[in-house]
Amino acid sequence: DAMVIQNPRYQVTQFGKPVTLSCSQTLNHNVMYWYQQKSSQAPKLLFHYYDKDFNNEADTPDNFQSRRPNTSFCFLDIRSPGLGDAAMYLCATSRDRWQETQYFGPGTRLLVL
Amino acid sequence: SQQGEEDPQALSIQEGENATMNCSYKTSINNLQWYRQNSGRGLVHLILIRSNEREKHSGRLRVTLDTSKKSSSLLITASRAADTASYFCATDAVSGNTGKLIFGQGTTLQVKP
Numbered sequence: 001d002a003m004v005i006q007n008p009r010y011q012v013t014q015f016g017k018p019v020t021l022s023c024s025q026t027l028n029h030n031v032m033y034w035y036q037q038k039s040s041q042a043p044k045l046l047f048h049y050y051d052k053d054f055n056n057e058a059d060t061p062d063n064f065q066s067r068r069p070n071t072s073f074c075f076l077d078i079r080s081p082g083l084g085d086a087a088m089y090l091c092a093t094s095r096d097r098w099q100e101t102q103y104f105g106p107g108t109r110l111l112v113l
Numbered sequence: 114s115q116q117g118e119e120d121p122q123a124l125s126i127q128e129g130e131n132a133t134m135n136c137s138y139k140t141s142i143n144n145l146q147w148y149r150q151n152s153g154r155g156l157v158h159l160i161l162i163r164s165n166e167r168e169k170h171s172g173r174l175r176v177t178l179d180t181s182k183k184s185s186s187l188l189i190t191a192s193r194a195a196d197t198a199s200y201f202c203a204t205d206a207v208s209g210n211t212g213k214l215i216f217g218q219g220t221t222l223q224v225k226p
Contacts, residue, residue, distance in 0.1 A: 104155035
């Protein structure tokens with residue numbers, strides 16, 4: 001089945017230790033998104049790729065970076081995680097930008113010690 | 114600023130009852146979507162309603178949209194324990210031509226067997 005896969009499902013890192021979360025998709029969608037969701041809150045868009053075009057949200061901290069080496073894969077890099085970065089990180093895809101259904105992966109729960 | 118706000122924040126009902134959740138938003142939209150999120154999981158798309166539509170059905174789901182009041186409702190009929198989840202509305206903000214999806218805070222639904 002076509003799907004969005006996120007690895008790992010749970011990630012524990014130390015304060016200040018770089019961490020990378022990965023997302024892959026078999027839907028062949030043009031757009032991939034990264035959201036941060038804290039407990040009992042709405043998902044918050046960090047950035048998205050429209051094909052190879054990277055689009056950062058204005059309020060996304062510089063600590064968060066992303067890479068999309070090909071259509072199928074997208075990575076979220078947190079350069080120096082702080083305690084406030086502990087959250088669920090959701091990857092999503094859509095066929096085209098906006099006005100479209102988004103397909104979400106199961107998420108990666110990040111814990112920062 | 115937050116585009117969508119949901120009401121109620123939490124809802125608890127018995128199996129077989131109907132559940133109604135409301136979403137209000139602030140600016141003009143192209144479409145409004147509803148997503149479900151089971152605890153600790155990613156979001157699953159339920160239904161998309163376009164700004165020129167007033168009502169849409171999908172199985173036990175009924176969504177209405179009133180653009181004059183900038184509000185939408187999601188009705189789940191004959192609820193089941195498996196419907197227990199958080200439900201989010203998401204709108205694409207036309208202002209600024211970004212069109213990105215902005216999620217409401219969500220309604221947590223508990224369906225008791």
